[in-house]
Amino acid sequence: MNLVGLIVVAAVIIFMMGIRIVRPTHRGLVERFGKYNRFATPGFNWIIPVVENLYQINVTEQMVDAEPQEIITNDNLNAKVDAQVYFKVKADEEDVKNCQYSVNNYQWQIVNLARTTLRNIIGTLTLKSANSERGKINAELHKTLCEETASWGLEIVRTELKEIDPPKDVQETMNKVVKAENEKIAAIDFATATETAADGQKRAEIKKAEGIKQARILAAEGEAAAIKLVNEAAQEYFVGNAQLLRKLETVEKSLQNNAKIVVPAGTELVNVIGEMAGILPLKNKDEKK
Numbered sequence: 001m002n003l004v005g006l007i008v009v010a011a012v013i014i015f016m017m018g019i020r021i022v023r024p025t026h027r028g029l030v031e032r033f034g035k036y037n038r039f040a041t042p043g044f045n046w047i048i049p050v051v052e053n054l055y056q057i058n059v060t061e062q063m064v065d066a067e068p069q070e071i072i073t074n075d076n077l078n079a080k081v082d083a084q085v086y087f088k089v090k091a092d093e094e095d096v097k098n099c100q101y102s103v104n105n106y107q108w109q110i111v112n113l114a115r116t117t118l119r120n121i122i123g124t125l126t127l128k129s130a131n132s133e134r135g136k137i138n139a140e141l142h143k144t145l146c147e148e149t150a151s152w153g154l155e156i157v158r159t160e161l162k163e164i165d166p167p168k169d170v171q172e173t174m175n176k177v178v179k180a181e182n183e184k185i186a187a188i189d190f191a192t193a194t195e196t197a198a199d200g201q202k203r204a205e206i207k208k209a210e211g212i213k214q215a216r217i218l219a220a221e222g223e224a225a226a227i228k229l230v231n232e233a234a235q236e237y238f239v240g241n242a243q244l245l246r247k248l249e250t251v252e253k254s255l256q257n258n259a260k261i262v263v264p265a266g267t268e269l270v271n272v273i274g275e276m277a278g279i280l281p282l283k284n285k286d287e288k289k
Contacts, residue, residue: 018049019046020047022043022056027059028056031055057089057100061157062088063087064087064111065084066118067115071119073127077127079166081163083159084162085110085145085159086157086160095153098151102152102153106152113149117144121140127166134164138158138160
């Protein structure tokens with residue numbers, strides 16, 4: 001093999017050794033003799049073997065766990081706190097350079113920064129408020145991380161507070177308080193329901209009494225109207241005999257029950273009864289003469 005052939009073979013080997021493929025999920029930084037030279041985009045890239053190096057950086061969203069830690073709250077209680085931070089390296093050249101040249105191991109730095117920030121935030125809160133204000137804690141943690149990592153070429157996507165666990169004895173006490181509060185609410189609801197039922201029954205009895213009263217009033221008014229009509233009829237057809245007619249009605253009702261009534265002789269009532277029965281009234285001895 002001549003010299004030209006050797007040169008061609010060497011050139012091919014060198015070319016093949018310098019091929020670098022960057023995936024769409026990464027960006028590359030090319031360094032020549034340890035100094036930044038150029039930015040590598042996804043796809044085919046070629047570097048000078050030995051002289052240049054290509055470092056690929058993941059630009060997709062990543063998650064780091066802040067790891068559980070004991071934090072003393074403002075009311076001097078220990079709470080086990082854990083959180084997760086979601087972030088990604090910005091895909092432009094300047095930010096990719098910053099994540100490599102402005103900070104050493106940004107993932108480890110984020111974890112420690114998140115842990116320190118959580119201690120500062122939760123240390124100002126009571127255990128109860130820390131549990132009830134998780135959204136506020138997440139917002140403050142996210143804001144602090146965004147400010148502190150602004151020069152690192154990172155985007156803090158979101159932060160999630162995983163847990164705030166109090167000591168076991170405190171948790172048991174809190175559970176008892178919650179149980180007592182629930183029982184209190186249930187008792188109040190039961191009392192309110194009972195009171196409502198009693199009030200409803202009271203109103204029903206009042207309505208019933210008002211109905212009975214109204215019925216009696218109507219019955220009395222009806223009877224009064226009937227008496228008035230009877231009296232008017234008696235005045236029209238039996239002038240001067242209204243009292244006699246009333247007595248006759250009494251006798252009629254009594255006779256319906258086979259009652260025996262003694263009627264004094266010589267009264268007008270005898271004559272009326274006799275006429276009703278088709279019997280002429282008896283005449284006195286003086287009248288026969």
